[in-house]
Amino acid sequence: xxxxxxxxxxxxxxxxxxxxxxxxxxxxxxxxxxxxxxxxxxxxxxxxxxxxxxxxxxxxxxxxxxxxxxxxxxxxxxxxxxxxxxxxxxxxxxxxxxxxxxxxxxxxxxxxxxxxxxxxxxxxxxxxxxxxxxxxxxxxxxxxxxxxxxxxxxxxxxxxxxxxxxxxxxxxxxxxxxxxxxxxxxxxxxxxxxxxxxxxxxxxxxxxxxxxxxxxxxxxxxxxxxxxxxxxxxxxxxxxxxxxxxxxxxxxxxxxxxxxxxxxxxxxxxxxxxxxxxxxxxxxxxxxxxxxxxxxxxxxxxxxxxxxxxxxxxxxxxxxxxxxxxxxxxxxxxxxx
Amino acid sequence: xxxxxxxxxxxxxxxxxxxxxxxxxxxxxxxxxxxxxxxxxxxxxxxxxxxxxxxxxxxxxxxxxxxxxxxxxxxxxxxxxxxxxxxxxxxxxxxxxxxxxxxxxxxxxxxxxxxxxxxxxxxxxxxxxxxxxxxxxxxxxxxxxxxxxxxxxxxxxxxxxxxxxxxxxxxxxxxxxxxxxxxxxxxxxxxxxxxxxxxxxxxxxxxxxxxxxxxxxxxxxxxxxxxxxxxxxxxxxxxxxxxxxxxxxxxxxxxxxxxxxxxxxxxxxxxxxxxxxxxxxxxxxxxxxxxxxxxxxxxxxxxxxxxxxxxxxxxxxxxxxxxxxxxxxxxxxxxx
Numbered sequence: 001x002x003x004x005x006x007x008x009x010x011x012x013x014x015x016x017x018x019x020x021x022x023x024x025x026x027x028x029x030x031x032x033x034x035x036x037x038x039x040x041x042x043x044x045x046x047x048x049x050x051x052x053x054x055x056x057x058x059x060x061x062x063x064x065x066x067x068x069x070x071x072x073x074x075x076x077x078x079x080x081x082x083x084x085x086x087x088x089x090x091x092x093x094x095x096x097x098x099x100x101x102x103x104x105x106x107x108x109x110x111x112x113x114x115x116x117x118x119x120x121x122x123x124x125x126x127x128x129x130x131x132x133x134x135x136x137x138x139x140x141x142x143x144x145x146x147x148x149x150x151x152x153x154x155x156x157x158x159x160x161x162x163x164x165x166x167x168x169x170x171x172x173x174x175x176x177x178x179x180x181x182x183x184x185x186x187x188x189x190x191x192x193x194x195x196x197x198x199x200x201x202x203x204x205x206x207x208x209x210x211x212x213x214x215x216x217x218x219x220x221x222x223x224x225x226x227x228x229x230x231x232x233x234x235x236x237x238x239x240x241x242x243x244x245x246x247x248x249x250x251x252x253x254x255x256x257x258x259x260x261x262x263x264x265x266x267x268x269x270x271x272x273x274x275x276x277x278x279x280x281x282x283x284x285x286x287x288x289x290x291x292x293x294x295x296x297x298x299x300x301x302x303x304x305x306x307x308x309x310x311x312x313x314x315x316x317x318x319x320x321x322x323x324x325x326x327x328x329x330x331x332x333x334x335x336x337x
Numbered sequence: 338x339x340x341x342x343x344x345x346x347x348x349x350x351x352x353x354x355x356x357x358x359x360x361x362x363x364x365x366x367x368x369x370x371x372x373x374x375x376x377x378x379x380x381x382x383x384x385x386x387x388x389x390x391x392x393x394x395x396x397x398x399x400x401x402x403x404x405x406x407x408x409x410x411x412x413x414x415x416x417x418x419x420x421x422x423x424x425x426x427x428x429x430x431x432x433x434x435x436x437x438x439x440x441x442x443x444x445x446x447x448x449x450x451x452x453x454x455x456x457x458x459x460x461x462x463x464x465x466x467x468x469x470x471x472x473x474x475x476x477x478x479x480x481x482x483x484x485x486x487x488x489x490x491x492x493x494x495x496x497x498x499x500x501x502x503x504x505x506x507x508x509x510x511x512x513x514x515x516x517x518x519x520x521x522x523x524x525x526x527x528x529x530x531x532x533x534x535x536x537x538x539x540x541x542x543x544x545x546x547x548x549x550x551x552x553x554x555x556x557x558x559x560x561x562x563x564x565x566x567x568x569x570x571x572x573x574x575x576x577x578x579x580x581x582x583x584x585x586x587x588x589x590x591x592x593x594x595x596x597x598x599x600x601x602x603x604x605x606x607x608x609x610x611x612x613x614x615x616x617x618x619x620x621x622x623x624x625x626x627x628x629x630x631x632x633x634x635x636x637x638x639x640x641x642x643x644x645x646x647x648x649x650x651x652x653x654x655x656x657x658x659x660x661x662x663x664x665x666x667x668x669x670x671x672x673x
Binding site for chain 2 (some may be wrong): 056057163164165166193194195196197198199201202220221222223224226227246247250260261262264265266267268269270271272273274276278280281282283284
């Protein structure tokens with residue numbers, strides 16, 4: 001795959017993805033409502049690039065990943081992976097497709113089987129999909145271990161003998177074992193110390209270069225996400241609020257929520273941090289069973305007006321490549337206040 | 338009355354495990370002034386939480402053991418008080434907030450009952466009505482809307498941020514003189530983190546409580562802390578005022594921590610910095626060395642053989658490092 005010279009512009013196309021979980025009640029499991037975890041998001045990822053998705057807990061960012069993985073039966077909308085529409089593939093085809101898509105999850109403590117040594121942890125997927133012999137799979141596992149910066153001789157050790165950062169490296173090696181083309185990284189550094197986070201992000205970027213991988217990088221910390229992402233989407237209550245090129249997003253954020261996220265990120269310099277202006281949001285993300293009318297962010301937005309509380313703003317391209325859903329942002333990106 | 342609410346002198350706490358003695362806190366001395374906002378920074382395994390638990394005398398034996406040292410709280414040596422006296426101090430004069438509000442709260446008691454319990458345990462003769470009124474007031478102070486209704490809720494009905502606010506309310510319910518907050522915002526979203534920190538700081542000034550905030554992220558304390566202590570391998574390797582630490586860091590580890598915080602205010606080309614390697618295994622690290630020498634870019638032979646002593650860099654700014662001058666020159670060079 002690294003010999004590939006032409007990269008697809010539309011490697012992954014997602015159109016109007018919705019994931020509505022039914023809320024049931026009573027012994028008859030009557031559906032009384034829906035948790036609209038993802039409520040219509042669309043995006044395209046170019047091969048070899050990274051889309052970052054930033055949002056708070058409950059924003060639906062992980063569910064977007066699950067939708068693409070087909071890990072939930074409630075996903076609606078169109079997903080086209082490398083020219084193949086999910087609609088057109090049968091169960092066996094989906095299995096083949098899913099091999100090309102891997103995931104690395106947030107908690108490196110619970111995502112590794114404590115009773116398996118790391119060699120088996122890494123080669124388990126290969127063994128299940130029967131793409132190579134046991135001996136080959138083991139040799140490959142050790143190679144990968146070395147590639148992610150852990151000594152080969154540690155292959156017989158068990159997950160509990162490793163630190164959080166090392167475990168996350170093992171999870172990355174496990175994802176790479178399937179020789180995927182696409183990896184969903186779901187909050188992969190959130191559980192790690194700041195001093196270790198950069199190690200894992202750097203490793204992911206190296207692997208991307210080496211294997212021509214395409215990523216979705218999900219996180220709640222914009223300052224980490226922007227380093228690895230080409231484009232960043234800011235998500236709130238199941239919808240994208242803003243989507244643009246990573247550097248543009250932080251240099252020229254248009255949506256008030258993005259501005260608040262940027263201003264909440266800590267800066268390790270008291271001279272800068274004590275004097276800069278901060279937008280402290282009040283309250284927390286509302287319940288997605290019953291999202292507010294109008295703009296979803298209106299209950300916490302310091303600039304919300306009647307218009308915002310009545311009609312939902314469209315997600316539109318105000319400047320080339322810069323999408324935003326806010327009534328207060330005019331065509332061209334000017335603030336209408 | 339001394340200026341310091343807390344003085345810890347030469348504290349040593351160890352855990353005895355199958356693989357031998359693990360020196361979690363290894364000769365640590367520090368003090369906290371009255372009303373101060375003090376931050377203790379360190380990675381997982383640096384001993385930062387154990388140092389707080391030691392002051393609270395919450396180290397269970399076995400496997401843990403406070404091997405030595407003095408803990409002077411408001412003039413009293415806590416090492417000498419009985420378990421019963423300590424119980425009376427804990428929760429009323431010294432309180433603590435933990436990282437995971439989900440596990441620190443009792444799931445089968447209402448939020449209100451848990452806060453009331455603390456008040457009733459520590460203050461005799463307060464009427465039921467008075468306790469309930471104070472509880473509602475506290476919840477309102479920490480920014481929980483509609484407190485009279487919410488105090489009848491169970492923890493699972495609260496979001497992560499609200500649970501942490503409830504924990505703050507509970508910790509402040511007896512107006513403690515000293516509050517330890519152990520990674521209180523780590524499990525929370527960035528926007529809620531900022532709210533909770535603001536809240537903690539507000540409660541500190543309102544009640545005149547001294548606050549010791551323990552965290553792995555240097556970035557979060559720059560705005561609030563008066564003083565910062567950097568822990569590594571069970572010791573304080575550098576301490577000073579917030580400006581000393583952030584603007585004139587002296588220890589190579591502190592420099593690494595500052596550079597490791599991803600900067601949203603600088604262009605991406607600034608790059609991500611990482612401290613190579615992993616925190617040391619304290620059961621395998623010999624006592625006579627600088628624990629950071631395995632990962633230090635400036636370490637020489639002496640660092641692996643001898644333990645660096647605390648030296649004053651400037652008044653109130655202390656650092657334990659043999660290679661201070663080399664590190665400083667490199668830091669200044671990178672800054673320019």
